[in-house]
Structure formats: C-alpha cells, structure tokens
Amino acid sequence: MNMPDGIMAESGMMAEKSLGSLVDFGADVLQMVSFRLSGEDYAVDVMAVQEINRLSDMTRVPRSPHFVDGVINLRGKILPVINLRKLLGFPPLSVVTEEMRMIVVSAEGSLAGLTVDEVDQVLRIPKSRVEEQKDLGIGKSLGDIIQGVAHMEDRLVTLLDIGKLLSVRIA
DSSP states (O other): OOOSSSOOBOOOOOOOEEETTEEEOOTTEEEEEEEEETTEEEEEEGGGEEEEEEOOOOBOOTTOOTTEEEEEEETTEEEEEEEHHHHTTOOOOSSOOTTOEEEEEEETTEEEEEEESEEEEEEEEEGGGEEEGGGTTOOSTTGGGEEEEEEOSSOEEEEEOHHHHHHHHHO
C-alpha cells in the first residue's frame, strides 16, 4: 500500500482497545511504520514517528558524518537529515524520486529526519514473529541499530531501533 503523505493502518482482525487517538493491540504486538530502502523492507516503531514529509531542500553542514545529508528547519526546529541508504551501506540514489519521503522521528529528546525510498504502511507484527538482534549473529558494526527481523507472510522486515540509530549520528 503506497502512502504518499500519511500513515494508514493495515486492516486486521485483532482485539483493539481505544486509547484516545491511539489503539492498543496488546503487549504481544508491535506497531511499526514500514518503508523500503534499495528494494528491502524496514520498519520503525510507530510511536517514534512524528510525521512523514516529502523531501525538501536542506542545508549541507561541513564536516558532518557521510550519512548526514544536511539540516532542515521544520517549523522552527533545526534537525539533521540522515540518509538511511548511506548509513546502512546502500549506494545513494542519483535522483530524487516522487516516492521518496523523510520520516521525522524522535527518541530521548532527539529529533531527526530519515530519508527513505518510499513509505509503505503501518504493520502490526506479533512479537512471536520477530527474531531479536542478539539471535541473528550480526555482530557489532550496525547490528546495534537493528532491533530484529520480522517474519511476515511473504517477506522479511528489518526492525530498526530509533534510539540507537539516533545515537549513531552523534558518535
């Protein structure tokens, strides 16, 4: 499902408890915003996502890490824009496509924009379908920002830990 400018919930048959505008699917279900990078599926916790925007002009910052494309002014707040393709070791795209988006995320008081190839949907993932990072044997390089991998019906979805991902940009 393509979601150009917003987040849409995937329909399902799970018991729901309303919490104002939020829905609680229980402690055994993760709600994740899924997106694509270089043909692969990734997701981040929906509670870390502030908004999803089209890519906009940004200001480059000298001597910033190679995966920081620059900074933007988002309603008076200056935030770094992290190119997830570069951070995860994929080759950067030479052109900006219509599907590309910036996911604005927050963790522990830090805000950042994450550029992705396209945003897909909100997934409800039973925790029983997730292989945690420590069980994957990835090692320390970027394994720390990977929370785990979810076994979906027809694909694998890599779950990213926003708190650890945002701490990588400072290091």
